[in-house]
Every structure is written in structure tokens, then in C-alpha cells.
Amino acid sequence: MRMTLGALLGAVSLLAFSASAQTKLTIATVNNGDMIRMQGLTADFTAKNPGITVEWVTLEENVLRQRVTTDISTKGGQFDVLTIGTYEVPIWAKQGWLVPLDGLGADYDADDLLPAIRSGISDGGKLYASPFYGESSFVMYRKDLFEKAGLQMPKEPTWDFIASAAKKITDTSTQTYGICLRGKAGWGENMAFLTAMANSMGARWFDEKWNPEFTGPEWTKTLTTYATMMKESGPPGASANGFNENLVLFNSGKCGMWIDATVAASFVTNPKESTVSDKVGFAIAPNAGLGKNAGWLWAWNLAVPAGSKKTDAAQKFIAWATSKDYTKLVAAKEGWANVPPGTRKSLYANPDYLKAAPFAELTLAAINAADPINSTVKPKPYVGVQFAAIPEFQGIATRVGQSFSGVIAGATSVEEALKSAQTITEREMKRAGYIK
Structure with missing residues (x-):
């Protein structure tokens, strides 16, 4: 044709x-x-x-x-x-x-x-x-390991309980670590977790006049508690671990507890992806007895x-x-x-x-409880739970996150990291005109 x-x-x-x-x-x-x-x-x-x-x-x-x-x-x-x-x-x-x-x-x-x-x-x-x-954030934990250790997860766990429980369920002979937390540097990686944790400890990024507060006792307690838990009960190489790395560790049975995004719940309970899918429990993000928990939004x-x-x-x-x-x-x-x-x-x-979804109601409750305006114990000038909603935050928190990740890697001390964070943040806030 x-x-x-x-x-x-x-x-x-x-x-x-x-x-x-x-x-x-x-x-x-x-x-x-x-x-x-x-x-x-x-x-x-x-x-x-x-x-x-x-x-x-x-x-x-x-x-x-x-x-x-x-x-x-x-x-x-x-x-x-x-x-x-x-x-x-x-x-x-x-x-x-x-x-x-x-x-x-x-x-x-x-x-x-x-x-x-x-x-x-x-x-x-x-x-x-x-x-x-x-998402918000909450505690994901191994019910079988808690039962074996004679532990019961409280309805509203404190950081003291979390740290103590992490030590008890750590078993290095089987490469089972008590707790997995974000250590990878990044304003949305380790600093998301640490800012939410700091909120519950009474810390703020800035006071009402935009002065940074990293050298105060609240941030010292936050970073010390975090670093101690990671040293005593965390997996090796934790300074390189973010959300995805900790998800792999938890799903392969290497973590007794993981405090992170509520969105992870569907993955840790999926038998196609998780070897511990039938052993996972959930609890609200921890607190320090000051009226705020460490949930984010x-x-x-x-x-x-x-x-x-x-x-x-x-x-x-x-x-x-x-x-x-x-x-x-x-x-x-x-x-x-x-x-x-x-x-x-x-x-x-x-x-x-x-x-x-056995985690659905707790996820919704955590999201609804997160308050971007009143997420800290003391008043703050910024909006945001695990971040400060100002354009400068991304750059500042990225550099601060690198200092804090260095603590987990053993490259610097808590005191040195906090001093560095204060210097970095003060300089940038002065440059941007928030403070003189």
C-alpha cells in the first residue's frame, strides 16, 4: 500500500x-x-x-x-x-x-x-x-526487649526513664542497641530531633529579644543527655545516621528504641520491611517534667x-x-x-x-498537640516547633548541627560544641540585624 x-x-x-x-x-x-x-x-x-x-x-x-x-x-x-x-x-x-x-x-x-x-x-x-x-514524633520501642528486661513503657515517658531503659536493653553481644537517635548533621536531621528535645528540657534557640541561648543550663542538659545516651546505648557510627539509616537499623532488630517521625510507623510494622514488625510498641515523645514533650510538627x-x-x-x-x-x-x-x-x-x-494502623490515633494526637507558637517552656519570638521560621535558620542550624554531630563522633566536647553554636548563631543574628 x-x-x-x-x-x-x-x-x-x-x-x-x-x-x-x-x-x-x-x-x-x-x-x-x-x-x-x-x-x-x-x-x-x-x-x-x-x-x-x-x-x-x-x-x-x-x-x-x-x-x-x-x-x-x-x-x-x-x-x-x-x-x-x-x-x-x-x-x-x-x-x-x-x-x-x-x-x-x-x-x-x-x-x-x-x-x-x-x-x-x-x-x-x-x-x-x-x-x-x-508527622509529629514519638517513641517506637521493642515490646519483647522491654518484657525481657522487666520494663513497662509509661504513658508519658521521661528522658530519665528513656536513658535508663536504653542502658538496660542494650546487648552488644547481639548488636542490639538500646536507642537509635539522629546523629547526622543537618538542620532537618539531628537539629530537628535536638531542637524538639531541647523544647522539652526548657531550652530555646533565642530569648524574647533574639539573643541565642546555647550557653545556658538548659541546652547543656539537652546535649549532655543526648550525648550520654548515644555513647552508652547507641549504635557505632551514629554521627552518620539520619532517618533512613535508623529505619534500617530498627527494622533489622538492632535498636531497642527509636525516637523519630511518626511517619516511620507504617514501615516498622510492615512485615515485608521489618524483621520486628510484630514486636513494636509506641509512646508519646519524652518529657523532662516541665510540661512540654519532645514532639515536633x-x-x-x-x-x-x-x-x-x-x-x-x-x-x-x-x-x-x-x-x-x-x-x-x-x-x-x-x-x-x-x-x-x-x-x-x-x-x-x-x-x-x-x-x-495501630499507631493512627497516637499519630493524630501528637500532630494536634504540637504547637508552633508555644512549643517551649519559656516564651519565644519565633514560630516553629523543631525550627525557627526565619530565613536565616537554615544556614545557622546546618552549621550548629555539624558542631553537635561532632560531639557524637568524639571530635569535640559538649562544652566546645555549645560555645561554637553560640558564636555561630550570635554572628549570623547580628549580621541579619536581629541583635546588635
């Missing part, structure tokens, strides 16, 4: 038009389990949106933050969808760096978002990101940078990934216990989820 020249040229033109009509979204995301799962389900999105293709850039948490911050602040335009946290959203929205999400569609149901999560990603009543999952969110030329397609993807239907898709593929948690009220009213 022959084609005329006109028909041939027409077919070529049609193919060229079809290729040019394809919109490729470049999405930057973190290498956490829920995001990896989302990538595996992308075919559902592209099947429903045949004109859109997706390219993933998956990065370790510290690297993601650096790449995304550099790109958006320089208007680099590398990405069409960003995975960013509760810290960045309001700051970047005020800078005009994010597109308001007004194209998510009638089915999105913003009113279903948990108020604590929604308020952190809004500015002037507009959503500037959509939460993929939300966070969400990983999807947002569109102002430099993207593909905002309509980007919002279609975000609407898909953060919708109620996506939750149902994950439930159908992986079971209800493994859906992204902590974002929607409807999930915590779903009997199928509550039945499948």
Missing part, C-alpha cells in the same frame, strides 16, 4: 505535533519510603493524563534541601514540582517564589486537611503547597516554583499525589496501614485505616 507525499508529510507533522504536545514534569523529591512508593505508582497519573510525562530527581534529604533552595532562589528553573517542608513554604511564599495552588480541582477538598498541617502551608488564606504526608509538601512554565500540569500532578483517591490507590496496592499519614481528617475517621 502506497502513501501519497501529502499523506506522508501529514503523518510526519502529526507525529511532530504529538511529540511537542507532551509536557514533561521534572519533580524533585526526597528518598523517603512514601516518596519512593509514589514513584512506583506514577503510571496511574500518566494513564489519566496522557499528555504529561514525569521525570524524577530523587535525593537524600540534606542534598534535596540544598539543591532546591539554590534553584528557587536563583530562579534556575530546573524543577516543575518541589518537595519542600513546612519551614520553607511560608517563607518562600512571602518571597514570591511559589505559585499559589488555585488549580487543584473541585475534588481536592482543602477543608479536609488537618488544621495544624494546613496552617503551616498557607499564606494570606491561600495554599502554597499541598501536604503529601504529615512537619509535613513534606509538593509545591510549584514560580519559575516553572508548566504550572497547570504541575498542579494536576500535585492534585493527584495528595488526593483522597491517591490514598485509596495506595491502600489497594499496599494495604491501609501504608497510606501517607497525617494530612487529612477523613483518613482518621476511616475505620479501615484505624483498624489496620
Whole structure:
């Protein structure tokens, strides 16, 4: 069968038009389990949106933050969808760096978002990101090891109890360590944990006049308690361990306790991923008897940078990934216990989820209890639980985190690290004009 020249040229033109009509979204995301799962389900999105293709850039948490911050602040335009946290959203929205999400569609149901999560990603009543999952923090522990040691987890554990229990359940002969905590340097790694811990110990980053407080007794107690627990009951090489590394340790039976993000619960109770899935208990984040516990408040969110030329397609993807239907898709593929948690009220009213996820009610309670305004024992001038929501915080806390990680690595003392933190923070706060 022959084609005329006109028909041939027409077919070529049609193919060229079809290729040019394809919109490729470049999405930057973190290498956490829920995001990896989302990538595996992308075919559902592209099947429903045949004109859109997706390219993933998956990065370790510290690297993601650096790449995304550099790109958006320089208007680099590398990405069409960003995975960013509760810290960045309001700051970047005020800078005009994010597109308001007004194209998510009638089915999105913003009113279903948990108020604590929604308020952190809004500015002037507009959503500037959509939460993929939300979290607080709590204690995950091995019930079998506690029973063997004659221990019972209190309803509201104190740091003294946690430290004592960690020593009792440590067994180096079997490479079972009493506690795993974040030691990897980073404002969202070890400093997320340590800032939340410091809140419960009565410490603050700054007093009401923005003066840093690292040389006070509260921070000394915080860092000393942390360093002692890690030295006596933690795994070797802990200064390199962040969320993902500790997840692997816990799931392989190497940790008796792990205090970290509530989002980890679905992974430590999943028999496909965890060797101790049927032995895990949960408890509220510890306290020091001062009326505050060490829970934090966070969400990983999807947002569109102002430099993207593909905002309509980007919002279609975000609407898909953060919708109620996506939750149902994950439930159908992986079971209800493994859906992204902590974002929607409807999930915590779903009997199928509550039945499948023994950690659901404690997660919700921890998220609702987190207070970005009043997270410290003494009043503070900044908003945020495990961070201070000012643009300078990211750079300051990254450097402070390096000093504190050095304590765990044995490179510096508690006193030296705190003195360094005070010097670093004072200098930057003076440079930014907060203090003289």
C-alpha cells in the first residue's frame, strides 16, 4: 500500500505535533519510603493524563534541601514540582517564589486537611503547597526487649526513664542497641530531633529579644543527655545516621528504641520491611517534667516554583499525589496501614485505616498537640516547633548541627560544641540585624 507525499508529510507533522504536545514534569523529591512508593505508582497519573510525562530527581534529604533552595532562589528553573517542608513554604511564599495552588480541582477538598498541617502551608488564606504526608514524633520501642528486661513503657515517658531503659536493653553481644537517635548533621536531621528535645528540657534557640541561648543550663542538659545516651546505648557510627539509616537499623532488630517521625510507623510494622514488625510498641515523645514533650510538627509538601512554565500540569500532578483517591490507590496496592499519614481528617475517621494502623490515633494526637507558637517552656519570638521560621535558620542550624554531630563522633566536647553554636548563631543574628 502506497502513501501519497501529502499523506506522508501529514503523518510526519502529526507525529511532530504529538511529540511537542507532551509536557514533561521534572519533580524533585526526597528518598523517603512514601516518596519512593509514589514513584512506583506514577503510571496511574500518566494513564489519566496522557499528555504529561514525569521525570524524577530523587535525593537524600540534606542534598534535596540544598539543591532546591539554590534553584528557587536563583530562579534556575530546573524543577516543575518541589518537595519542600513546612519551614520553607511560608517563607518562600512571602518571597514570591511559589505559585499559589488555585488549580487543584473541585475534588481536592482543602477543608479536609488537618488544621495544624494546613496552617503551616498557607499564606494570606491561600495554599502554597499541598501536604503529601504529615508527622509529629514519638517513641517506637521493642515490646519483647522491654518484657525481657522487666520494663513497662509509661504513658508519658521521661528522658530519665528513656536513658535508663536504653542502658538496660542494650546487648552488644547481639548488636542490639538500646536507642537509635539522629546523629547526622543537618538542620532537618539531628537539629530537628535536638531542637524538639531541647523544647522539652526548657531550652530555646533565642530569648524574647533574639539573643541565642546555647550557653545556658538548659541546652547543656539537652546535649549532655543526648550525648550520654548515644555513647552508652547507641549504635557505632551514629554521627552518620539520619532517618533512613535508623529505619534500617530498627527494622533489622538492632535498636531497642527509636525516637523519630511518626511517619516511620507504617514501615516498622510492615512485615515485608521489618524483621520486628510484630514486636513494636509506641509512646508519646519524652518529657523532662516541665510540661512540654519532645514532639515536633512537619509535613513534606509538593509545591510549584514560580519559575516553572508548566504550572497547570504541575498542579494536576500535585492534585493527584495528595488526593483522597491517591490514598485509596495506595491502600489497594499496599494495604491501609501504608497510606501517607497525617494530612487529612477523613483518613482518621476511616475505620479501615484505624483498624489496620495501630499507631493512627497516637499519630493524630501528637500532630494536634504540637504547637508552633508555644512549643517551649519559656516564651519565644519565633514560630516553629523543631525550627525557627526565619530565613536565616537554615544556614545557622546546618552549621550548629555539624558542631553537635561532632560531639557524637568524639571530635569535640559538649562544652566546645555549645560555645561554637553560640558564636555561630550570635554572628549570623547580628549580621541579619536581629541583635546588635
